[in-house]
Amino acid sequence: MxxxxxxxxxxxxxxxxxxxxxxxxxxxxxxxxxxxxxxxxxHVEHLDRSVDRRYIASFISLLLLIPLFTTMLANILVSGGLTWSYLVLGGELVVFTVFLLPMIARMPKVLYAAIDAVAVGVLLLLIRVLTQSEWDWLLLLGLPITGLATLMCWFFSAMASPKCRLPVLVRFTFALACVGLFVVAIEFFIGLYMHAIFWPTWSLYVLFPCLVLASSLLLLNRRARVKEEIKKRFYF
Amino acid sequence: MPKKKNASKWMKLDNAALIYPATMNRSWTALFRLSATLTERVDEDILEVAQKRTLRRLPWFAYKLKRGLFWFYLEHSDDLPRIEEDVANPCVRMRLNENDGFCMRVRYYHNRIAVEFFHVLTDGTGGQVFLQTLVAEYLRLKYGANIPRGDKILDCSEPSQPEETEDSFAVHSGKITQSRKEVKAYHIKGTDERSGFVHIITGSMNAADVLAKAREKGVSVTEYLTAALILSVDAIQRRRVPSVHKYKPVKLSVPINLRNVFPSKTLRNFANYVNPGIDPRLGEYTFDETLNIVHHFMAMEVTPKLLNVKITTNVRSERNAVLRLMPLFIKNMALKYVYSQVGDALSSTTLSNLGVAKLPEEMAQYVRRMDFILGPLADNRVCCASLTYNGRLRVNFTRTIAEPVLEREFFTRLVKLGIPVKVESNQQS
Structure with a gap:
């Protein structure tokens, strides 16, 4: 022994x-x-590898090429050159960057949001070029709203991340305020596009309830007793 | 005229079993394993016949788990589970489709017969009755052993009794409920093991030694082991966590066999848990202090009244109309969430002591050793189970991380306490 x-x-x-x-x-x-x-x-009983999401995403990306080539071919045969099929390219680019890229490549969340914004920008640009419309809707509406939406997505993901140290109610406060301001900004850009910047009107219907709700949440957050009460009542 | 096919028999899951199919996933199933090591090599063909006869006595062990619209249920099937050769990593997740839908598997290796149960079927006590009946039947077929049958070793010529499949939780639930909320406990972390390998380390001790030590302190063997394990987890946390303010409570989940508290003959799940532990932020605990805490905690918690409240809480949730009417896939998500909040999160590890297995002399002469192993838990990476047979108390640790920190801490602690420990493992050479 x-x-x-x-x-x-x-x-x-x-x-x-x-x-x-x-x-x-x-x-x-x-x-x-x-x-x-x-x-x-x-003899070791091996677990099947969990679903290889990266592999599946790459596979779906390849499948996306089928409609792309089909439309391009149809485009060439019908119009003798590549014209409207660029829209399909732009659309697929957005689908790829939003849904498939996160499964294929690992990078910081900010970068995903930035890449998605660029893809949407490219799609809008393609629409502008192909429809030969004015530049102003793209510059005054399309791109700014895309940019703002990207920023908001990034902000929401930061608020929802487990690393965020803020109390939950404060996070909701910020998120609500952010939504209200986003709507005001949309009205501002629409005003810019219509060459008439004026005092915000309809967006205030969204902004005020958001701010009121946000501030009441902030107040609730300061009252430990009420917070406890909410925790208790909503406990399941 | 062709014989009319019998209406298929089926069974609802018992109250404790509801959580297991909801929380299982591709790489984890709540399993446990009981095994008996015989004096000679196991004969596969005889084992197959013995299994067939045992399943005739306990037919619902071969029921298959099915999905209903609102709940999972167990359904009778005419096929029999296959007998398999054992593997190096016991209790590795059981995929029901690979296992033909059965919730248990019988495995053999050299002299050992092992049965791995999915927790939807039964708990340790029910599993032990199944294994003992299976082994008794095997010994009868192989050696003609005339083994007296009773409650623990069933007579396979008798039909199955209705009280054996009763959901005793429902029978013994009362009126008063309480919140399941508790402080979350410290968890031992480590390096993930390649492709879900399950490490087993068995520490075997002389049961009389442990009993003498426990008696000396005026506590039970379970309490003695629990206190030693709590201090082992505590030592790991003190080494790994830099600040005293970041220490979390160290608690152990100790299953309680409710058959000892409430009258019940069920062979399905009928166990509950208590979580004794210490709060390391308050300072270092001595072994005697910890023993004292565990002993009195158990005395306070393991009472028919408090256990009844716990049972009632669970049964009441099951009867909740909203939950009942939820489609199964939504219910699964809800149960998964609840489990993540009040399941493993509340304890640092589990210590399941099945007690002493006593076999009649006619059977004991063929059975050298018996083991009880828990399958990996959902969140906790190390857990342990123990069973005493033939004068040896065997503690089996199950681990899904690479580092055997807790095992080393625990067994060396027992050695220091004056209990010699002999270890073996499934490590790959």
Missing amino acids: SYCVNCGVELQKSEPRCPLCGTEVINPNEIAEEKPVRPYPS
Whole structure:
């Protein structure tokens, strides 16, 4: 019988080394003995690898090429050149960056949002070029609202992240205020586009309730007793 | 005229079983394993016949788990589970489709017969009755052993009794409920193991040694082991967590066999948990202090009244009309969330002591050893189970991380307390 010099436990003869610390067992008196039966067989039952999302996403990306090529081919055959099929390209680019890219490549969340914004920008640009419309809707409406929406997505993800140290109610306060301001900004850009910047009107219907709700949440957050009450009442 | 097919038999899940299919996923199933090591090599063919006869006595062990619109249920099937060769990583997740839908599997290796149960079927006590009946039947077929049958070793020529499949939780639920909320406990973290390998380390002790030590302190063996394990987890937290303010409570989930508290003959789930523990922020605890805490905590918590409140809470949730009418897939999400809040999160690890297995002399002469192993838990990466048989108390640790920190801490602690420990493992050479 052998003992682990490190742990002080007796080791079953079948153990080649101490399972607790990995120290090898060499008992000079018992070397010649035949190999004892191990308590478990050597065959390991392997788990199937969990679904390889990266593989599936890459596969779907390849599938996306089928409608793209089909429309391009149809476009060439019908109009003798590539025209409207660029829209399909732009659309698929947005689908790819929003849904598939996060599964294929790992990068910081900010970068995903930035790439998605660029893809939407490209799609809008393509629409502008192909429809040969005015620049102003793109510059005054499309791109600014895309940019703002991106910023808001980033802000929401930061608020929802488990690393966020703020109390939950404060996070909701910020999120609500953010939604209200976003709507005001949309009205501002619409005004800009219509060449008439005036005092916000309809967006105030969204802004005020949001701000009122947000401030009441902030107040609630300051009252430990009320907070406790909410926790209690909403406990399930 | 062709014989009319019998209406298929089916069974609702018992109250404790409801959570297990909802929380299972592709890489985790709540399993436990009981095994008996015989004096000679196991004969697969005889084992198959023995299984068939045992399942005739306990037919619902071969029921298959099915999805209803609102709940999972167990359904009778005419096929029998296959007998498998054992593997190096016992209790690795059970995929029901790979297992032909059965919720248990019988495995053999050399002299050992092992049965792995999915927790929807039964708990440790029910599993033990199944294993003992299976082994008794095997020994009868192989050696003609005439083993007296009773409550623990069933007679396979008798039909199954209705009280064995009763949902005792529903029977023993009362009127008063309480919140399940508790402080979350410290969890031991480590390096994930390749493709879900499950490490088993068995520490075997002389049961009389442990009993003498426990008696010396005026506590039970379970309480003695629990206190030692709490201090082992505590030591790990003190080494790993830099600030005393960041220490979390160290608590152990200790399953309680409710059959010892309430009259019940059920062989399905009938267990509940208590979580004794210490708060390391308050200072270092000595072994005697911890023993004292565990002993009195158990005395306070393991009473028919408090356990009844716990049972009632669970049964009441099951009877909640909103929950009942929720479609299964939404219910699963809800149960998953609840489990993540009040399941493993409340304890640092589990210590399940099944007590002493006593076999009649006619059977004991063929059975050298018995083991009880818990399958990996959902969140906690290490857990342990123990069973005493033939004068040896065997503590089996199950681990899904690479580092055997808790095992080392626990077994060396027992050695220091004056209990010699002999270890073996499923480590790959």
